[in-house]
Amino acid sequence: MIPGGMNMKALQEMQKKLARAEEDLKERVVEGSAGGAVKVGASGAQQIVYVKIDDNALADKAMLEDMVAAAANQALEKAKKMRETEMAKVTGMAIPGLM
Numbered sequence: 540m541i542p543g544g545m546n547m548k549a550l551q552e553m554q555k556k557l558a559r560a561e562e563d564l565k566e567r568v569v570e571g572s573a574g575g576a577v578k579v580g581a582s583g584a585q586q587i588v589y590v591k592i593d594d595n596a597l598a599d600k601a602m603l604e605d606m607v608a609a610a611a612n613q614a615l616e617k618a619k620k621m622r623e624t625e626m627a628k629v630t631g632m633a634i635p636g637l638m
Contacts, residue, residue: 557629564584565582567583568583568588569583569614570617571613571615571617573609573613576592576603576606577590577593577607579591579614583622584618585618587611590611
């Protein structure tokens with residue numbers, strides 16, 4: 540018996556479920572936005588997968604840079620929360636920063 544009352548078979552099953560969840564998260568995308576002019580998508584693997592910029596935002600470089608950073612941070616935060624939620628479903632507990 541493994542500490543915490545989990546036997547080896549249950550632990551192996553949880554590892555399989557975690558691996559499946561990892562693969563699923565790679566395919567799921569959340570979006571962050573800033574000012575309505577910038578949208579950034581991030582996968583559940585916490586990778587930026589797209590950046591969309593409205594043509595009207597191109598006039599002010601400094602503002603555009605700020606909006607891209609804000610949208611990217613928002614997308615990554617959403618991806619992190621999505622990941623934590625999905626991993627908690629598999630493990631039965633919330634573990635901040637898991638994987």
